Amino acid sequence: MSDDKTPKAANIFDVARLAGVSHQTVSRVLNGLPNVRPATKERVEQAIAQLRYSPSPAARALVTRRTRTIGLITPGISDHGPVSIAMHFNLAARLARYSVDTVSQVDSDPETVRTAVEGLLRQRVDAIVAVVTDFGVLELVRGLDITIPLVASASTARRSPRVVSIDQYRGARAAVRHLAELGHTRIHHLTGPNAATDSAERIRGWRDELSAHRLEAPDPIAGNWTAESGYRVGLTLDLEPGAAVFASNDLSALGLLSALRERGLRVPEDVSVVGFDDVPEAAFFYPPLTTVRQDFAALGRQLMQKVLLALEEGDMETMDTPLPTELIVRASTTQR
Structure with a gap:
C-alpha cells in the first residue's frame, strides 16, 4: 500500500501558531472585526497566505x-x-x-x-x-x-x-439653518408620511431650527415622498415674497420644482428649495438641487x-x- 503524500490542509490553529497569536485573533481578522493592531493583522494575513489557508464554510458552521x-x-x-x-x-x-x-x-x-x-x-x-x-x-x-x-x-x-x-434630526436642522442664514424668514416644510420615522425626525429638526432663529413655524404640509405629492403641493402653495421650502426628500422637491416653474415662479430667485437624500439625479434637476446627503x-x-x-x-x-x-x-x- 502506497503512502498518501497529499499535504494536510491548514486549519485556523496552524495559522494562529505561525502568526504567534490566538485562534480568536485569527477569527477576528477573517471576519473583519475592529481592535486588531495593524502589525498583528499583517502577521495573520501573511500566515494565511503562506499556509494557503481557506476556511471551509461547512466546517465552520459545524x-x-x-x-x-x-x-x-x-x-x-x-x-x-x-x-x-x-x-x-x-x-x-x-x-x-x-x-x-x-x-x-x-x-x-x-x-x-x-x-x-x-x-x-x-x-x-x-x-x-x-x-x-x-x-x-x-x-x-x-x-x-x-x-x-x-x-x-x-x-x-x-x-x-x-x-x-x-442623524435625520441634525440633517434637517442644517437644511433649515442654511435657508435662515440666506435671509429667509418664512420656511415651509413639505413632510413625508405620518407613520415614517425619518419624516418625524426631519419635522422635529425643522421646528427646532426655526425656534433657534426665532422664526415662526408655518403648519407643516402633508406629503408622501412622491414627486406627485410635491407637484400637487407646488400648484397651490401660498408663497410670500422671499419664502423657502424644505422638502422632506428629493423626489417631492422634484415635483415641487416642476409645479413652481409652471406657475411662473423662479427657483431660486423667487423661492429657495432644499431637499433631503441627495439622490444621484439631484445634481441634474432644474435647477440643481441643494439637499442633505446621507452616507x-x-x-x-x-x-x-x-x-x-x-x-x-x-x-x-x-x-x-x-x-x-x-x-x-x-x-x-x-x-x-
Whole structure:
C-alpha cells in the first residue's frame, strides 16, 4: 500500500501558531472585526497566505453551529433610502463572508414583520437585520425577545443598542439653518408620511431650527415622498415674497420644482428649495438641487459591524452614535 503524500490542509490553529497569536485573533481578522493592531493583522494575513489557508464554510458552521447567513427584512418600497441601505448592507456582509437572505415586505406593518422574523428563525439564520421606516415596526423590533442578534436601521430620538441610524434630526436642522442664514424668514416644510420615522425626525429638526432663529413655524404640509405629492403641493402653495421650502426628500422637491416653474415662479430667485437624500439625479434637476446627503455606505458597514460584534463578542449593549449628514449646496437656494 502506497503512502498518501497529499499535504494536510491548514486549519485556523496552524495559522494562529505561525502568526504567534490566538485562534480568536485569527477569527477576528477573517471576519473583519475592529481592535486588531495593524502589525498583528499583517502577521495573520501573511500566515494565511503562506499556509494557503481557506476556511471551509461547512466546517465552520459545524463548529460554531452557524449558517453564516443573515436575514434581512426590508420594506416593500422602492424609495432611495431603504434600497440603498439594503444594497450597502449586502456588500458589507459579502466582504465579511456572510450570505444574506432578504425578505421584502409589501406591507410594512408589525404583524407582517413579526411573521418574517419567525420565518427567518426557522431557516436558522445567525442574525436578523431590519430596515425600519415605520413607528409600529420600530416598537416591535425593540420589544422582540429572540435568541439571535436583531439589529435595525431606523431614525429615532430614543437611542437603543439595537438601532443604528443616520442623524435625520441634525440633517434637517442644517437644511433649515442654511435657508435662515440666506435671509429667509418664512420656511415651509413639505413632510413625508405620518407613520415614517425619518419624516418625524426631519419635522422635529425643522421646528427646532426655526425656534433657534426665532422664526415662526408655518403648519407643516402633508406629503408622501412622491414627486406627485410635491407637484400637487407646488400648484397651490401660498408663497410670500422671499419664502423657502424644505422638502422632506428629493423626489417631492422634484415635483415641487416642476409645479413652481409652471406657475411662473423662479427657483431660486423667487423661492429657495432644499431637499433631503441627495439622490444621484439631484445634481441634474432644474435647477440643481441643494439637499442633505446621507452616507448609506457607512450605514451598511455599521449594521454589519454591529452584527459581527454581537456574533463574535456577544456585544449587544454598545450604543452607536448616529452617522452625520452633509449639506450639499447647489443652485436651488440663494441669498435674500
